[in-house]
Structure formats: C-alpha cells, structure tokens
Amino acid sequence: MEEKRAWKVNGFLMLLLEPILLFSSIYLFSAEQLIGLIPFLLFILCVPGFVLIQPNEARVLTFFGRYVGTIREDGFFWTNPFVARKKISLRVRNFHSDKIKVNDADGNPIIIGAVIVWRVVDSAKAIFDVENFSAFVDVQSETAIRALASRFPYDSHEDGNPSLRGAPEEVAETLRNELQERLEIAGVEVLEARISHLAYAPEIAQSMLRRQQAQAVIAARQQIVEGAMGMVQMALVHLEEQGVVELDEERKAAMVNNLLVALVSEGETTPVINTGSLYT
Incomplete structure (x- = not known):
C-alpha cells in the first residue's frame, strides 16, 4: 500500500453551487414540477462532500x-460525498521510552532509555499496513533500543572501539537507522533518536564506579610518567649541549632516578644538598 492523491475540488466553488441547486429546487416545486426533486437531491448529496483540512493533517x-x-x-x-474519511496527523511527535534494563555487549546489566522524534510520511501505510501505527512505533522503539544496547558496550576499554557512553553521535545514528528500517512498513520517518538515560544497573553500579576510578588513576599516572621521562631526557640533553657538567653512565642513572622520583612522586620531595665529601 502506497499513498496517492485523492480527487478533490475547491470547496468554495461547490459552496456557491449549493444555493443554486436549492433555489432551483424551490422554483421548480413552486411551479408544481416534480423535476424539482432532482436539484433538491443533489443539494442533499453534495453537503457531506465538504471537508476542512487543518495544517499538518490529512484525510485518508x-x-x-x-x-x-x-x-x-x-x-x-x-x-x-460517499467516501469514508479517516483523520491522521502529520505533525512531528516525540516518544520517550521507559527506562529498561538490558545487558550491553560485555554482558553488564545497564539501564537505558531513549527519545525518538518521528512523523508519518505515508498515510496509506500508517492506516492500512499496521493495526495501530502509534503503538507500533512504541513497541519497535523498545525493541531497537534493546538491540542497540546488546551491540555496544557501556564503556570501551580500548581506543577506537565505540561505546554507548564514548560515542554518542555514532550510537544515535545507529539507533536511528535501526528504527527507520523497522518503521518503514508503517510509513513513519524517524527524524532523530538519542539516548536520554544511561547508567549501570544498581547491583553493579558501585563496582563499576571503582573500576572507572581505577582506570582514570592508571591513565593519569601513565601520562605523568610519560611527561616526567620527557623532562628528564630534555634536562640531560641540555646539560650535555651546554657543557655544564660531564656525567658518566653511573651518575646519569643516579640523576635520572632522582629526577623521576621528584617528578612522579605523589608527595612532596625533600631535597638533599650534597656539599662535598668530608674526606678527600
């Protein structure tokens, strides 16, 4: 079933014709002519043919x-005037899904919800191909959200792998495409689909929070160590280039050790000043 245009004429033109039919019928009846029954019947039959369409509405x-x-x-x-008419709205609609509990790609239970923005673009499919297109959108949206959650992990532990939390644009586009494919049969266009709620399930929320904190600490320490190594290397190069002091391998190792301890240590370091040996 595909939508097509229905035959229609300007309602105001027919509205002008109605008084003509009525007066013709009255005139013929006054002349005692039974033929006046014909324009009267036409007048009666034409009345149900008028239809008023509001903006962003349609009649099937x-x-x-x-x-x-x-x-x-x-x-x-x-x-x-003999057709049956069914009103259908073409306005943009929002569907806010319930927060549902599903397992992500890693098997972790999560709570997820989404907002779907949609509208009817094919009234024939919406009316005749599905029982109730609004309910159909609701059910298919929940099914698509569950499928999306099982396709992506909540959080990715490897660079380049998309996740529900780390790649919102890619996830939203995937959800929209998934929904559009499912709702095509109902003549519905999905304008936007985005995750509105995302969280770990209560039973694992605390454990996952500690895991995220540990990962953040590891990442921060890694960055600190890499920065400290760069600073130590820069200090050794400058000392050698400017000829301030000549260090053998043993003293370089000691200097590197001291600098790394000073730069990487979480607590404040206490410098020890070597003023020379007591004995020569």
Whole structure:
C-alpha cells in the first residue's frame, strides 16, 4: 500500500453551487414540477462532500472499502460525498521510552532509555499496513533500543572501539537507522533518536564506579610518567649541549632516578644538598 492523491475540488466553488441547486429546487416545486426533486437531491448529496483540512493533517479516503487516496493539502475542499474519511496527523511527535534494563555487549546489566522524534510520511501505510501505527512505533522503539544496547558496550576499554557512553553521535545514528528500517512498513520517518538515560544497573553500579576510578588513576599516572621521562631526557640533553657538567653512565642513572622520583612522586620531595665529601 502506497499513498496517492485523492480527487478533490475547491470547496468554495461547490459552496456557491449549493444555493443554486436549492433555489432551483424551490422554483421548480413552486411551479408544481416534480423535476424539482432532482436539484433538491443533489443539494442533499453534495453537503457531506465538504471537508476542512487543518495544517499538518490529512484525510485518508476509502470508497466502499477501497482506498482511493489521501488529501494532504490544508484548506477547504469538496470530494466524493460517499467516501469514508479517516483523520491522521502529520505533525512531528516525540516518544520517550521507559527506562529498561538490558545487558550491553560485555554482558553488564545497564539501564537505558531513549527519545525518538518521528512523523508519518505515508498515510496509506500508517492506516492500512499496521493495526495501530502509534503503538507500533512504541513497541519497535523498545525493541531497537534493546538491540542497540546488546551491540555496544557501556564503556570501551580500548581506543577506537565505540561505546554507548564514548560515542554518542555514532550510537544515535545507529539507533536511528535501526528504527527507520523497522518503521518503514508503517510509513513513519524517524527524524532523530538519542539516548536520554544511561547508567549501570544498581547491583553493579558501585563496582563499576571503582573500576572507572581505577582506570582514570592508571591513565593519569601513565601520562605523568610519560611527561616526567620527557623532562628528564630534555634536562640531560641540555646539560650535555651546554657543557655544564660531564656525567658518566653511573651518575646519569643516579640523576635520572632522582629526577623521576621528584617528578612522579605523589608527595612532596625533600631535597638533599650534597656539599662535598668530608674526606678527600
């Protein structure tokens, strides 16, 4: 089923025709002519054909069970008075999913929720191909969120691997594509899909928090060590280039050890000044 345009005419033109039919019927009846019954019947039959369409609304028309088209343009129209009309909104809608508990790609239980922005773009599919397109969007959105959570880990421990927390744009695009594929049958366009809530399940939240803290400490210490190594290397190069002092390998090792201790140590270092040997 695909949407098509329904036949219609300007409603104001038909509105001008209605008084003509009515006055013709009255005139013929006053002349005692039974033919006046014809314009009167036409007047009665034309009245149900008027339809008023609001902005971002549509009317799906069926004629004795057969789909004959959709009126999407807003305005005042006249169409076949014998068709059945079903109103459908074309406005943008928001769906805020419930916070559901699922397992991520690593098997960790997480709590996740999402916001889906969608609208109907094919009224025929929305009305005839699914039982209730709004309920269909709700169910398929929850299914897509569960599939997304099982595809990505909550947090990635390796560079370059996307995660639910570390790659929000990629995750949002994946969710939108997943939903669009599922909702195509209902004539729905997914404008945006984003995670609105993401957290570890309560039973593992504390353990995961300590794990994240440990990873942050390791990453910080690694950066500190790398920076300290660069500073020590720079100090040795400057000493040699400027000829301030000549150090053998043993004294270089001692100097490197002292500098690394001073730079990497978490506590304050206490310098020891060597003023020379007591004995010569």
